[in-house]
Structures are given as C-alpha cells and as structure tokens.
Amino acid sequence: MTQTHFVLPLLMPERQLVRTFPAPYNEAVSPFAEVKDFSKAVRFESQWQPKLKLRPRKVILIGDVAVGKTTLVNRFCFDKFAEKYKATIGVDFEIENFNILGQGLTLEMWDTAGQERFKCIAQAYYRNANVIIVVFDMSKPETLNSATKWLKSALAVNTIQMPLTFLVGTKSDKLNRAEFVRVERLAAEIADGIKAEYWSVSARTGYKVVDFFQRVAALSYETACKEAIIERHFMEKSVAVRLQRKSKQCDFRSNQADSRAAKAKERSLCFCS
Numbered sequence: 001m002t003q004t005h006f007v008l009p010l011l012m013p014e015r016q017l018v019r020t021f022p023a024p025y026n027e028a029v030s031p032f033a034e035v036k037d038f039s040k041a042v043r044f045e046s047q048w049q050p051k052l053k054l055r056p057r058k059v060i061l062i063g064d065v066a067v068g069k070t071t072l073v074n075r076f077c078f079d080k081f082a083e084k085y086k087a088t089i090g091v092d093f094e095i096e097n098f099n100i101l102g103q104g105l106t107l108e109m110w111d112t113a114g115q116e117r118f119k120c121i122a123q124a125y126y127r128n129a130n131v132i133i134v135v136f137d138m139s140k141p142e143t144l145n146s147a148t149k150w151l152k153s154a155l156a157v158n159t160i161q162m163p164l165t166f167l168v169g170t171k172s173d174k175l176n177r178a179e180f181v182r183v184e185r186l187a188a189e190i191a192d193g194i195k196a197e198y199w200s201v202s203a204r205t206g207y208k209v210v211d212f213f214q215r216v217a218a219l220s221y222e223t224a225c226k227e228a229i230i231e232r233h234f235m236e237k238s239v240a241v242r243l244q245r246k247s248k249q250c251d252f253r254s255n256q257a258d259s260r261a262a263k264a265k266e267r268s269l270c271f272c273s
C-alpha cells in the first residue's frame with residue numbers, strides 16, 4: 001500500500017493545514033464530542049517521529065442521487081461549484097494531502113454514485129473505509145430518510161472495526177431560517193440513531209465545507225496515529241522477544257561448549273596421570 005508523503009506546510013493551501021483541533025458542528029450531535037484535542041500520545045509521536053508515514057485513509061461518500069456528493073468534494077478540493085448536474089458513473093476518486101501537527105496525512109475520497117443502476121459498482125468500493133460520509137439534501141428531507149439504509153449497506157461490506165461516521169446535510173443555502181432549523185432537528189435525531197457526527201454545509205456558498213473536511217482529517221489523523229503507535233509497540237515487542245530467544249540460544253550453546261571443554265580437560269588430565 002502507498003504511504004503518505006511529507007509535504008512542506010509552506011507549499012500547502014491553508015485548507016490542508018490543521019494546526020489546532022477542529023470543533024464539531026454541534027457538540028450535542030457527535031459521538032466524538034469528548035475528543036477535544038489531539039491526545040498526548042499523538043502529540044508526542046508527531047513531535048518526535050520525524051516522518052510518521054501514516055497509511056492513507058479511505059473516505060467514502062454515499063447517499064441518494066443528486067444530493068451533492070460530487071459538488072461537496074469539488075468545493076473542498078478545487079474550490080469550484082458547478083450548477084449543472086452531471087451524474088457520477090460508478091465512482092469518482094480524489095486525493096487530498098493534509099499537514100497535521102507537522103506530519104502528512106492523505107485522505108483518499110471515493111465519491112460513489114447515488115443512482116440505483118450503479119449501486120453494484122459503487123458497493124465494490126465500500127470495503128476498508130476508515131471514514132463513511134452519508135450525504136443528504138437539506139432541501140429534500142426525503143433524502144434524509146434513506147441515510148440509515150445507505151449506512152447499513154456500507155457497514156455490511158466494510159471490514160474496518162469502527163469507521164468514523166458523519167451525516168452531512170448539503171444545500172443549506174436553499175432553506176430559510178425556519179426550514180433550516182426544522183431539518184437540522186430531524187437530522188440530529190437520525191444522526192444520533194446511527195451514531196454519526198452531524199454537519200450542515202453548502203457547496204454553493206462554501207458554508208462549513210473547509211471546517212467539515214478539516215474535522216474529518218483531524219479525527220482520522222488521531223486514529224491513524226494511535227494505530228501506528230500500537231503497531232510500532234507490537235513490532236518492538238516481537239523484535240525484543242526474538243532477541244531474547246536468540247540470546248537464550250547463544251547462552252545454551254556457550255554452556256554446551258563450556259561443558260564440552262571441561263570434559264576434554266578432564267579426559268586429558270586422566271590421560272596424563
């Protein structure tokens with residue numbers, strides 16, 4: 001598997017730099033609300049390991065047709081907004097490199113098709129997703145009803161133990177204040193039920209788009225770094241065990257050699273006398 005490469009922060013656009021831990025959209029609707037900052041272990045690791053080389057994290061975007069998955073990714077990656085709808089055929093793919101606490105992290109974003117006829121192709125890409133983003137259209141609340149179904153089908157084939165899960169309402173620019181509040185309330189209930197962190201965004205105005213992806217990147221970094229620490233710990237432990245075994249074997253062999261030498265000496269003494 002390819003590994004994340006270190007990129008000089010000076011050469012990176014501001015949106016890819018994460019210096020402080022980004023807050024959730026709404027603390028009350030987040031299963032990760034208690035994570036207020038990078039953990040001490042992660043900060044220590046980031047500071048003292050010059051190049052961590054974390055594996056890229058796989059992010060999948062799922063949800064009904066035309067809810068705004070592609071537009072959301074394009075707003076973040078290219079700061080572009082396309083008015084005209086162009087259906088995703090199967091799946092699209094984008095890569096975003098982040099610099100977090102001075103280390104590199106890559107998010108591989110798999111933007112899947114919402115159309116029923118592409119479902120089989122899209123499902124093939126659900127495996128090994130570290131992050132699942134369920135998207136719905138705030139101006140069409142019926143698309144919120146299928147959020148649970150989308151997440152279920154993604155979890156059914158996913159092999160990652162605890163993927164980070166987000167529920168994202170797009171097109172917030174299309175709603176008036178009262179509608180916005182009503183839809184957010186409905187979405188909060190669904191998000192709570194599926195244990196996802198909730199976000200309202202608009203790819204048209206850019207509202208909360210950067211904040212959202214920085215939050216995804218920071219939480220992914222925290223998880224990836226902890227996994228790397230555990231992996232390294234096990235590697236060091238197995239190396240130590242192997243060294244211990246080897247030194248025991250050496251001791252055993254040198255003991256055998258010593259006893260052989262002692263026996264030979266005894267024999268030669270007997271012979272001389």
Ligand SMILES: Nc1nc2c(ncn2[C@@H]2O[C@H](COP(=O)(O)OP(=O)(O)OP(=O)(O)O)[C@@H](O)[C@H]2O)c(=O)[nH]1
Nearest residue numbers: 066067068069070071083085088114171202203204
């Ligand atoms: N007003 C407004 N329109 C949006 C927003 N996001 C997306 N759209 C529009 O919604 C339509 C569908 O967007 P897409 O991003 O193609 O939707 P999708 O979910 O990727 O669609 P599929 O790939 O077919 O599943 C496009 O015409 C976009 O311009 C938004 O935040 N505000």
